[in-house]
Amino acid sequence: MYAAARSLLFKLDAERAHELTLETFRHFPKLATWPFAHGAVNDPVELLGLRFANRVGLAAGLDKNGECLDAWGRLGFGFVEVGTVTPRAQPGNPKPRMFRLPEHTAIINRLGFNNRGVDYLLERVAGSDYRGVLGINIGKNFDTPIERAAEDYLVCLRKVWRAASYVTVNISSPNTKNLRELQSEARLRALLAQLKGEGDRLAQMHGKRTPLLVKIAPDVDDEQLDAIARVARETGIDGLIATNTTITRDAVAGHALAGETGGLSGAPLKPLADRTLAALRKRVGADFVLIGVGGITCAQDACDKRTAGADLVQIYSGFIYRGPALVRDCADALRRLPPSR
Structure with missing residues (x-):
């Protein structure tokens, strides 16, 4: 059934198809129940002080404004991450800005953090019936100087603290100018120290602890990975998400769209994302939470993430190509793996 729906959606511009899907699920969330979904795989796991229904989550970026939470819950995700959201609404980069490469999945x-602002997202969350684990991914506005980026992250952190099950700090999108500079050791340490300090204050104020995670790029070398792992452990951040999209094009060289700027996701990202994930696991040790994302298009890909060191996985591009069956296939495959944590 999804193959038929996809064939129609793929006749549209990629971003328009994305918008149409979100509009449909926003207004008719029950369409996510039938004929696409068959209930969530029951494979509960406790991490970060939270209980995840299973190990497969929706990655940030697909539902930036948190408009379809009721639908995602029906599709069997063990957790959902929305955003990236910024303090103020912003349109993102000029169109066209999303391109499919079906030959490479x-x-x-x-896109450039196009979203309707943190206040709108919180309105959507408050109006939702979704009660599962909810991650909220936060970023900075495009016109905020990199030297003042912490101010934007702090605004978002304060606002989403009570609504979020966990908060992801996005410092790795390639589509906001200079954002990846925040992955340098000095800037990362300064940013995370401020966020962790504010998180401790908010936890005391609200009587609620909200774990903080950081999403990193796959385009980092060993020295940068050393620094990221060291800073994450020393500042007390709760976990890392590996990885965001890549700016490399080696895997799609020669494709007519390979020259388009932006982040590449989907199957070509998997080897790079898996290597980054495995390298992080070696550096942070066995007791540190890692979420693996990037290139999952089948159940074996999800299992590969676990082998590389992921406690949980997230999907996005694979979901666009495979549909809801991918959620259940991955969750069921991970349920069958021998426990490693």
């Missing part, structure tokens, strides 16, 4: 996007 891939997508290139340069």
